[in-house]
Amino acid sequence: SVFNIARMSPQKRMAVLVAFVLAWETLALDDALDVLDAMLAVIIRDARKIGQKKRLRSLKDLDKSALALASACSYLLKEETPDESIRAEVFSYIPRQKLAEIITLVREIARPSDDNFHEEMVEQYGRVRRFLPHLLNTVKFSSAPAGVTTLNACDYLSREFSSRRQFFDDAPTEIISRSWKRLVINKEKHITRRGYTLC
Structure with missing residues (x-):
């Protein structure tokens, strides 16, 4: 309570307030990721x-x-x-x-048998474009060793999303699965912005 915090020594009060802010920041981030998932x-x-x-x-x-x-x-x-x-x-x-x-x-x-409506997901790019740059620039992601590929792709998008380039030919390609390849890499062998983002 405010009364108990006021009675603490300045050092202890600062430690409790910092812990409180960090705990609420974690909860807010968790809520934001729940919204992203939805x-x-x-x-x-x-x-x-x-x-x-x-x-x-x-x-x-x-x-x-x-x-x-x-x-x-x-x-x-x-x-x-x-x-x-x-x-x-x-x-x-x-x-x-x-x-x-x-x-x-x-x-x-x-x-194809492995098609999971990826083409239709790429068509949803406009919806993703509204929130993804802010998310990638606000949330600092980390990963276990198995998630490094995804983390590298997120870091790349975080750096490049503000550019107006239509092709991300220098993007890390390990994230592109076989089922996504035809939607991410066009006939001219360019990595498309829309496809890569949704992949």
Whole structure:
């Protein structure tokens, strides 16, 4: 209580007040990290919902394309068709250009088995951009040896987030898992700001 603190010697009073401030700072930081965890859970949930809706919209096209590819591939299994004429028979069923379009469509809309709606999470970048710089510049993170990779990525983002660069080509890449790679590293082999931040 205030009365008890006032009766303490100046040295003891200072020690108690410093301990009080440190304890409340830790509690406030813990509350802030709980809010961060809740925000990230909402972003992940929203990304999953968006991804599932996209998936449902594309299933009809995927089914149609898969059936066409199955029919084309069935010609490969026909024993009576000589090997040298197999391509001609497939292309008589599905023209070469149409088959190429179907393959492109399947590659666009089929999801890898390890896809966890990362693409939709990258679309949530605008939400993360609002709070992440302040968080990274306010909270001093540390880690156990297993978390050094994540810590290095956070330190990098803390230093670079205020820049206007669209590519983080000098970023530590150990954090980029196989499932994130296609969203973080673009076709020109640049590390994208949005993808890296969400990764």
